[in-house]
Amino acid sequence: MGRWEPNAQGRLAQAALELYGERxxxxxxxxxxxxxxxxxxRTFFRHFADKREVLFWGAAALQDLLVRTLDAVPVxxxxxxxxxxAIEAAAAEIQQGREFSGQRQAVIDANPELQxxxxxxxxxxxxxxxxxLRRRGVTDPTASLTAEAGIAVFKVAFETWIADPTRxxxxxxxxxxxxxxxxxxxxxxxxx
Amino acid sequence: MGRWEPNAQGRLAQAALELYGERxxxxxxxxxxxxxxxxxxRTFFRHFADKREVLFWGAAALQDLLVRTLDAVPVxxxxxxxxxxAIEAAAAEIQQGREFSGQRQAVIDANPELQxxxxxxxxxxxxxxxxxLRRRGVTDPTASLTAEAGIAVFKVAFETWIADPTRxxxxxxxxxxxxxxxxxxxxxxxxx
Numbered sequence: 001m002g003r004w005e006p007n008a009q010g011r012l013a014q015a016a017l018e019l020y021g022e023r024x025x026x027x028x029x030x031x032x033x034x035x036x037x038x039x040x041x042r043t044f045f046r047h048f049a050d051k052r053e054v055l056f057w058g059a060a061a062l063q064d065l066l067v068r069t070l071d072a073v074p075v076x077x078x079x080x081x082x083x084x085x086a087i088e089a090a091a092a093e094i095q096q097g098r099e100f101s102g103q104r105q106a107v108i109d110a111n112p113e114l115q116x117x118x119x120x121x122x123x124x125x126x127x128x129x130x131x132x133l134r135r136r137g138v139t140d141p142t143a144s145l146t147a148e149a150g151i152a153v154f155k156v157a158f159e160t161w162i163a164d165p166t167r168x169x170x171x172x173x174x175x176x177x178x179x180x181x182x183x184x185x186x187x188x189x190x191x192x
Numbered sequence: 193m194g195r196w197e198p199n200a201q202g203r204l205a206q207a208a209l210e211l212y213g214e215r216x217x218x219x220x221x222x223x224x225x226x227x228x229x230x231x232x233x234r235t236f237f238r239h240f241a242d243k244r245e246v247l248f249w250g251a252a253a254l255q256d257l258l259v260r261t262l263d264a265v266p267v268x269x270x271x272x273x274x275x276x277x278a279i280e281a282a283a284a285e286i287q288q289g290r291e292f293s294g295q296r297q298a299v300i301d302a303n304p305e306l307q308x309x310x311x312x313x314x315x316x317x318x319x320x321x322x323x324x325l326r327r328r329g330v331t332d333p334t335a336s337l338t339a340e341a342g343i344a345v346f347k348v349a350f351e352t353w354i355a356d357p358t359r360x361x362x363x364x365x366x367x368x369x370x371x372x373x374x375x376x377x378x379x380x381x382x383x384x
Binding site for chain 2: 079080116119120123140141142144145146148149152153155156157159160177178180181182183184185186
């Protein structure tokens, strides 16, 4: 998620990602990550709970960005349009670290345990969007459904973006995927 | 999921659910579950990998029902309408065990570990629906988005149904929630 800062946390995350790619996530130890980053294990554990969390350290910042962006959209906007603005902002941020995102996804794809953690991350983001919509006066089930729809669009657009190196504009892909969702849920109009 | 069969598996599941409600999921042991069911621990492990899986033994049958029902809808139907038929069939099946569903949900709500497992279950069901749509000739991203939308509707409708004992018709609630999703994704039409 986002750009690397040349601080201890960033160096540890980069070292971890390199090692996960070279040796596999399961085989890599915290001692090896710390050594590669030129830091101690103690420093590692000051920044991360375990080697799995290195891959999810950007989740809190991503959630903040989604909530802040959503909150800044005028409440007169339709909820789905407000959520679209938020996930486009998240996509723009993620896009600045495309190489990191691709390496991270390769590690996650190779480890079911990490896929589960990724599902939890996405569910947490959906819950945060739904809660923000409710605070803005959107009632359920609309708040929950809009948040789930937004995260579904984010997930599917991310998979498309990361799978195809020629797809450079992730925010634009978010918008296209949302249009596809609108067509898909409307029904009937896209069959051959 | 569904009706109890008076076999060993059903007796074990019912005993487990009673104990999870009485003592809590974490505190309950497999030995206690087996004893309550009048069976041995060995029999328990013939049917379930662990005490967590007792709560998810219906997932495979639910997936079969979704896939079979979706496959039986004519391919001329719009994907979202075909998926709606499938999740309504799942809702009709689940509705026959409402008390079980309510007890199960209370246990899950009280245990983050179980909520994670439930997320994995829902993601697995979405993947199965998407794969079935692809086999029926629906291309991506429509297949993935339609499956995600269907599972989002299922999840939100289930929460509404289980939270309100006066909401008796779960399949009807699925249809209403899908209509809400259509309104929500269309945007603009449901704001005060």
